[in-house]
Amino acid sequence: KNEVEQSPQNLTAQEGEFITINCSYSVGISALHWLQQHPGGGIVSLFMLSSGKKKHGRLIATINIQEKHSSLHITASHPRDSAVYICAADTDKLIFGTGTRLQVFP
Amino acid sequence: SAVISQKPSRDICQRGTSLTIQCQVDSQVTMMFWYRQQPGQSLTLIATANQGSEATYESGFVIDKFPISRPNLTFSTLTVSNMSPEDSSIYLCSAQGLADSYEQYFGPGTRLTVT
Numbered sequence: 169k170n171e172v173e174q175s176p177q178n179l180t181a182q183e184g185e186f187i188t189i190n191c192s193y194s195v196g197i198s199a200l201h202w203l204q205q206h207p208g209g210g211i212v213s214l215f216m217l218s219s220g221k222k223k224h225g226r227l228i229a230t231i232n233i234q235e236k237h238s239s240l241h242i243t244a245s246h247p248r249d250s251a252v253y254i255c256a257a258d259t260d261k262l263i264f265g266t267g268t269r270l271q272v273f274p
Numbered sequence: 275s276a277v278i279s280q281k282p283s284r285d286i287c288q289r290g291t292s293l294t295i296q297c298q299v300d301s302q303v304t305m306m307f308w309y310r311q312q313p314g315q316s317l318t319l320i321a322t323a324n325q326g327s328e329a330t331y332e333s334g335f336v337i338d339k340f341p342i343s344r345p346n347l348t349f350s351t352l353t354v355s356n357m358s359p360e361d362s363s364i365y366l367c368s369a370q371g372l373a374d375s376y377e378q379y380f381g382p383g384t385r386l387t388v389t
């Protein structure tokens with residue numbers, strides 16, 4: 169069993185839909201990262217969370233430390249949100265989930 | 275935030291040759307890391323690049339195959355030696371520890387194809 173599990177693996181949505189990506193982990197962490205990877209490989213750090221909730225524009229990330237679970241939400245999704253979203257548990261190194269491939273269609 | 279650049283952005287190399295990838299951060303950072311992302315896979319940590327000392331390698335990666343340098347707090351190189359087609363991957367540099375933050379920043383990646 170992977171130490172960091174993401175679901176779903178693939179997700180398609182119509183523009184404007186509310187999207188949720190889930191991440192569960194089984195290790196002790198100092199923080200949890202949400203990353204966005206566009207075609208071509210470039211990675212952008214979206215959030216680093218150690219508790220509660222963070223919001224940046226249309227993106228919201230939450231974490232429940234007791235349940236070892238985090239979610240990334242995208243409100244009013246747009247085709248430019250199409251990317252792979254990766255969660256990573258920060259132990260003494262980053263342990264990555266397998267990613268969620270999101271496609272948003274107009 | 276930190277801006278990380280990598281050179282080259284992509285390369286096609288012949289089997290048996292070596293390629294050195296450069297990573298430059300626009301600010302001094304505590305930690306620099308090298309990752310590999312094989313096609314369809316998530317990221318795998320190759321090593322932590324330590325300033326002024328030998329890199330710390332993860333299980334399955336060795337210095338002879340992936341020599342790493344880190345001469346100062348803003349620059350690191352990763353060499354992929356004696357390449358084979360199995361080394362075809364995206365190689366990413368990342369940095370952490372800007373101004374005592376644990377935020378991690380990633381470079382744009384180097385797409386390597388070995389023929």
